[in-house]
Amino acid sequence: MPLPPAAALLAWYDRHRRTLPFRRSDGGRPDPYRVWLSEVMLQQTTVAAVGPRFERFLARFPTIEALAAAPEAAVMEEWAGLGYYARARNLHACARAVAAMGSFPRTAEALRTLPGIGAYTAAAVAAIAFDEPVVPADGNVERVVARLLAEETPLPAAKPRLSAAVQGFMADDAARARPGDFAQALFDLGATICTPKTPACALCPWRGECLAQQRGIQADLPRKSPKRARPLRHGAHFLLTDTAGHLLLRRRPPRGLLGGMLELPGTPWRDAPWTEAEALPHAPIPGLAWRRLPGIARHGFTHFELEMQLYAATIPHLDPPEGTEARDRNDAVSALPTVMRRLLALAG
DNA sequence: CAGTCGTGGCG
DNA sequence: TCGCCAAGACT
Numbered sequence: 001m002p003l004p005p006a007a008a009l010l011a012w013y014d015r016h017r018r019t020l021p022f023r024r025s026d027g028g029r030p031d032p033y034r035v036w037l038s039e040v041m042l043q044q045t046t047v048a049a050v051g052p053r054f055e056r057f058l059a060r061f062p063t064i065e066a067l068a069a070a071p072e073a074a075v076m077e078e079w080a081g082l083g084y085y086a087r088a089r090n091l092h093a094c095a096r097a098v099a100a101m102g103s104f105p106r107t108a109e110a111l112r113t114l115p116g117i118g119a120y121t122a123a124a125v126a127a128i129a130f131d132e133p134v135v136p137a138d139g140n141v142e143r144v145v146a147r148l149l150a151e152e153t154p155l156p157a158a159k160p161r162l163s164a165a166v167q168g169f170m171a172d173d174a175a176r177a178r179p180g181d182f183a184q185a186l187f188d189l190g191a192t193i194c195t196p197k198t199p200a201c202a203l204c205p206w207r208g209e210c211l212a213q214q215r216g217i218q219a220d221l222p223r224k225s226p227k228r229a230r231p232l233r234h235g236a237h238f239l240l241t242d243t244a245g246h247l248l249l250r251r252r253p254p255r256g257l258l259g260g261m262l263e264l265p266g267t268p269w270r271d272a273p274w275t276e277a278e279a280l281p282h283a284p285i286p287g288l289a290w291r292r293l294p295g296i297a298r299h300g301f302t303h304f305e306l307e308m309q310l311y312a313a314t315i316p317h318l319d320p321p322e323g324t325e326a327r328d329r330n331d332a333v334s335a336l337p338t339v340m341r342r343l344l345a346l347a348g
Numbered sequence: 349c350a351g352t353c354g355t356g357g358c359g
Numbered sequence: 360t361c362g363c364c365a366a367g368a369c370t
Contacts, residue, residue, distance in 0.1 A: 083354025
């Protein structure tokens with residue numbers, strides 16, 4: 001199972017590399033803080049979604065020391081809308097660890113021990129920021145290599161084998177001379193040529209050396225294990241507003257789903273819909289004239305789907321009960337995760 | 349290992 | 360409309 005020459009990919013990359021907000025265009029030494037931040041933001045998140053958020057995050061936390069010094073709640077708020085909020089908690093914890101150490105570890109092995117840095121991110125930061133000869137194996141790289149080798153074993157079972165195989169590129173002098181560029185070349189190849197559905201094999205620098213392409217099965221690889229169906233769950237939430245335009249929010253428990261994020265107070269999420277009589281006891285302030293707003297807010301999570309009802313009430317002055325806080329509506333929207341913004345949209 | 353953990357875009 | 364997918368990590 002020979003690997004194709006790295007030089008062909010690097011030559012393609014030198015002509016076709018994407019210009020991205022988190023990628024230096026002047027060829028200078030990448031800043032480890034920026035590389036790390038971009039890699040964490042890009043975990044399971046599209047380049048298009050990360051672009052504007054990357055610059056905004058850096059404007060608020062320009063250095064890793066600034067990030068380490070910030071309250072966790074400020075980091076969570078800056079992350080609002082990006083999803084996978086454990087990333088923000090781990091990012092903050094990692095910043096504090098690195099600040100305490102004085103600087104980033106320079107090897108993948110050492111980076112791997114930091115919070116929120118797994119095998120992929122450790123290799124990516126080591127290769128891009130520190131020129132360590134390792135190949136980060138993300139979804140792009142797994143797809144490219146699965147096709148090159150015509151690997152028929154479905155993911156995720158094939159992941160260890162693909163990750164091991166791709167390290168073989170570092171026996172190639174051309175790849176070892178430019179580990180960061182080689183990694184990013186694989187990303188760009190996967191994102192623009194060796195795409196999931198209909199790969200543009202005619203434009204591939206490795207066309208003719210790809211076993212899947214030779215066999216005509218490239219669009220069927222990598223194979224994936226079947227996924228389970230997502231159940232439907234139901235919730236009811238409460239929008240309490242005062243005459244000054246403040247609304248009442250509650251912070252969720254520090255770990256788990258939407259951990260550490262703000263939400264509109266509400267019922268737990270369960271399989272059965274909530275009747276009004278069942279929901280009202282969960283109101284943040286009992287006895288108010290709660291009225292159910294028309295419509296249902298829907299939101300899809302990774303492993304379940306959610307339908308939510310919204311009850312609203314207004315009082316003259318909001319005096320937040322223990323465990324809650326009052327916020328101006330605009331501040332609330334920017335601090336809330338998308339699922340809660342969708343709920344708030346029911347109120348116009 | 350398999351389940352948990354968000355969101356937006358696209359075919 | 361809906362399933363799939365994206366520079367994965369953690370338990």
